[in-house]
Amino acid sequence: MRARYGVPLSLTAVGAAGLAYAAGFEVRSFRLRRVTVPVLPRGMRPLRVLQVSDIHMVSGQRKKRHWLQSLAGLRPDFVINTGDNLSDPEGVPEVLDALGPLMEFPGAYVFGSNDYYGPKLRNPARYLIEKVQGRHGLNGNAPAVGVVHNPWEELRDAFDTAGWVGLSNTRGRLKLEGIEIALTGLDDPHIKRDRYAEVAGGPESGADLSLAVVHAPYLRSLDAFTADGYPLIIAGHTHGGQLCIPFYGALVTNCDLDTDRVKGLSTHTTDGRTSFLHVSAGCGTNRYTPVRFACPPEATLLTLTAKE
Numbered sequence: 174m175r176a177r178y179g180v181p182l183s184l185t186a187v188g189a190a191g192l193a194y195a196a197g198f199e200v201r202s203f204r205l206r207r208v209t210v211p212v213l214p215r216g217m218r219p220l221r222v223l224q225v226s227d228i229h230m231v232s233g234q235r236k237k238r239h240w241l242q243s244l245a246g247l248r249p250d251f252v253i254n255t256g257d258n259l260s261d262p263e264g265v266p267e268v269l270d271a272l273g274p275l276m277e278f279p280g281a282y283v284f285g286s287n288d289y290y291g292p293k294l295r296n297p298a299r300y301l302i303e304k305v306q307g308r309h310g311l312n313g314n315a316p317a318v319g320v321v322h323n324p325w326e327e328l329r330d331a332f333d334t335a336g337w338v339g340l341s342n343t344r345g346r347l348k349l350e351g352i353e354i355a356l357t358g359l360d361d362p363h364i365k366r367d368r369y370a371e372v373a374g375g376p377e378s379g380a381d382l383s384l385a386v387v388h389a390p391y392l393r394s395l396d397a398f399t400a401d402g403y404p405l406i407i408a409g410h411t412h413g414g415q416l417c418i419p420f421y422g423a424l425v426t427n428c429d430l431d432t433d434r435v436k437g438l439s440t441h442t443t444d445g446r447t448s449f450l451h452v453s454a455g456c457g458t459n460r461y462t463p464v465r466f467a468c469p470p471e472a473t474l475l476t477l478t479a480k481e
Contacts, residue, residue, distance in 0.1 A: 210476070229258075229458055234267070252276075255386065255409035256361065261291075276332070281386065286310070342372060354382050363391070376403060383403060390434075412454055
């Protein structure tokens, strides 16, 4: 009897322990990633940029709120929010409470699909199936119907009132004590809201630095930004793979980006040009899959330094 059932019971115990760890500990084990990116003109002082992404706020997530509030202690030069703030239509007040101290700093934002629409319960295996089939988001899929519409306008109005610059298919600028940062952003490519033709043309003259911002790092967006000559592209969306295999990494990115660049700093090359790419693993999860494994929730402090 023991020989027959010992192995299956052991595997069940290991699986249960892994699930308990992923849902009970790691999903709340918030981390700060620190990255240095040499993109500034020579002689320019370093800039500290705090990126927050994929908060996916659900009412009652007090530890996440308090951790986000504590990031204001880093005193960044400016903040970039790369979207998917919501995973609950009732979560707007708690997102604004969490980000309140950060909204005292200059900032900019783009939205992701979960800012616009409430999440649906879906089989996680579908992400693997869609990867094999080459389908991601609404690329080749039917438009979103029968979904919950989140009150994203309330987020937009609060961010705008705080002075954060909205970058949904538009350009904007931040002024930082004699330094001018030009920003170009896209609405979420994951739901085909990106309109690159409206912002094409590359970095702006007269700015000390130009950056590109997008929620989901789809290759068409990365290609366009890189071909236009942006030195750094900042994105989120992937959750770092969310459920990863130790010593191997992510299985999916939930877009057409390869898993080698699912999170952290890398580069993107097209048409003989290369840009730095930073993808945040984010600090939240879809409310229906509140687990992380070998992929802790994070924010990133990017220190921009002079080019070598």
